[in-house]
Amino acid sequence: MAESATEARQGACKDRFRLLARSEERRPVLFCCHEPVWPLSGGSTGGNLAILRELKAAGLEPVAVVPFNGSLLRARRAAGVRLAPFRPFRMHRNATFRAVRYALYSILYFFALLGKVRRMKPALLICRNTVLALPVYAVAKLTQIPTAIVLADLLSFFFWNKRTRPPLWQRAFRSFECHLAGLHDRIFVVTPAMADEIEARVGGGVRSRISVTRDGVQERFLTLSRADFSEAEQIRESICGQAPLAVFYGTLERHHGMQELVQIVSLLLAAAPDFHALLIGGGPCRSILVESPLRAHARVHVYDFMDVETLIRHALAADVGMIPYPAVPSTNMIYSFKFLEYRCLGLPIVAFPLETLRREFSNFQGLRLAADCREFVDAVIRFGRTRKRYLPDTDFCRRFAWRQVAAPIVQEAKSRVERTVHRASAMAS
Numbered sequence: 001m002a003e004s005a006t007e008a009r010q011g012a013c014k015d016r017f018r019l020l021a022r023s024e025e026r027r028p029v030l031f032c033c034h035e036p037v038w039p040l041s042g043g044s045t046g047g048n049l050a051i052l053r054e055l056k057a058a059g060l061e062p063v064a065v066v067p068f069n070g071s072l073l074r075a076r077r078a079a080g081v082r083l084a085p086f087r088p089f090r091m092h093r094n095a096t097f098r099a100v101r102y103a104l105y106s107i108l109y110f111f112a113l114l115g116k117v118r119r120m121k122p123a124l125l126i127c128r129n130t131v132l133a134l135p136v137y138a139v140a141k142l143t144q145i146p147t148a149i150v151l152a153d154l155l156s157f158f159f160w161n162k163r164t165r166p167p168l169w170q171r172a173f174r175s176f177e178c179h180l181a182g183l184h185d186r187i188f189v190v191t192p193a194m195a196d197e198i199e200a201r202v203g204g205g206v207r208s209r210i211s212v213t214r215d216g217v218q219e220r221f222l223t224l225s226r227a228d229f230s231e232a233e234q235i236r237e238s239i240c241g242q243a244p245l246a247v248f249y250g251t252l253e254r255h256h257g258m259q260e261l262v263q264i265v266s267l268l269l270a271a272a273p274d275f276h277a278l279l280i281g282g283g284p285c286r287s288i289l290v291e292s293p294l295r296a297h298a299r300v301h302v303y304d305f306m307d308v309e310t311l312i313r314h315a316l317a318a319d320v321g322m323i324p325y326p327a328v329p330s331t332n333m334i335y336s337f338k339f340l341e342y343r344c345l346g347l348p349i350v351a352f353p354l355e356t357l358r359r360e361f362s363n364f365q366g367l368r369l370a371a372d373c374r375e376f377v378d379a380v381i382r383f384g385r386t387r388k389r390y391l392p393d394t395d396f397c398r399r400f401a402w403r404q405v406a407a408p409i410v411q412e413a414k415s416r417v418e419r420t421v422h423r424a425s426a427m428a429s
Helices: 002-024 045-057 072-079 098-120 130-143 155-159 167-182 192-202 204-209 219-226 230-240 258-271 286-291 308-316 337-345 355-361 373-386 394-399 407-428
Strands: 029-032 062-065 124-128 147-150 186-189 210-212 245-249 276-280 300-303 320-323 349-351 367-369
Touching (some): 029 045, 029 098, 029 407, 045 062, 045 407, 062 098, 124 130, 124 407, 130 147, 147 407, 186 204, 186 407, 192 204, 204 210, 219 308, 219 337, 230 308, 245 373, 258 276, 258 286, 276 308, 320 373, 337 349, 349 373
Parallel strands (some): 029 062, 029 124, 147 186, 276 300
16 A cells, blocks of 8 residues: 555656646747837847747747837737836837936846746746846846847947047946856857957857857848839939939938948039939937938938838839948947848948958949048949949848848757756656
8 A cells, every 4th residue: 555655656746747848848938138129129129029030930939028119019919929028117229318228227127037037937048239148147147047148239339439438448348248248158149250359358268159140131121132113213213313322221320420421422412413312210310410401402312210111112212322330340340231231122332341341242243342431432423323233142142031140049049948858858757
């Protein structure tokens, strides 16, 4: 009788472990980010959503612990993934006192994330960029959960032109941010330059944990080889008739070449009386553009942010794409979404010698890297009057599709979930 009772207890114990093993198979992967996944607000927000969707497509259970703006129900429907929102106050890239908001959000996020981790018991924490790197790492240490950090840029490198930030402060901030990234079990970066920077500041031992993934392009841009140009022709006719047209679109900020853009367009109008410029965007420096003499010029056409489909139609109307970003530490660290999207649009491109463009695309015939603004304008004029399209090849579309870019991140998440299931299965047996 005693033996049968012991067998019954052992059987019940094994049943509990089997249930545990089955539950482990659905352990979520928490995606931690200070940016809303919907609505998209530029920058890396499109990448956030793409990574989440790739994780879900791989059969995993991603949960985004993020702020949100507007309707949470609409955000959940649009994102197509599970959201666990945390929004103590409004978070947006154009919000006032952004640095203060980021710091306070990071502190409060630690407590919110700790509670969610204890309830959900995730297999992996994915941290998107370094704003939340410290609270995510602290929660991981307390709960013994592995982490991965996915970097689209290094925030500290955007302070290169801040006169209120002395060089010593900038170097200290850059070192601090690189060490924050080095705390995590796996580090995913978009360029070799970022990997080199982290290794130089953290030490050689970190290199084995770094993977260079590149950056991805929205899927809509990758299908433009079959685009209907008829609407773009109508837009072109309404803007400039058959005159040459140069386009720039994006966030108007100082570190994104706002001053260079104004100078380039001014030189272009003076050097080529037939040229028109199409400028689409918003942001902190839009008022500078609107209040400049360019705004009133008959050959300068300024529009605010547009939805993706409208933006594509307007960009397809142009003859040449401009990337006025100066070759400085911040822009040398990243992939320019602008380059990837212009490339998908088939536009010839003029840019300054950004390191990533020099490393990977210097042999592309549709790209000119200009040393200064005058050389930049000369290249715009040559491309604009040639009116030749440079449609991307299949290899380009494959390399920069989010399925390819996110594959190492997805594999890391699957590996962590499988290890968790294996441990639970071992206990059950």
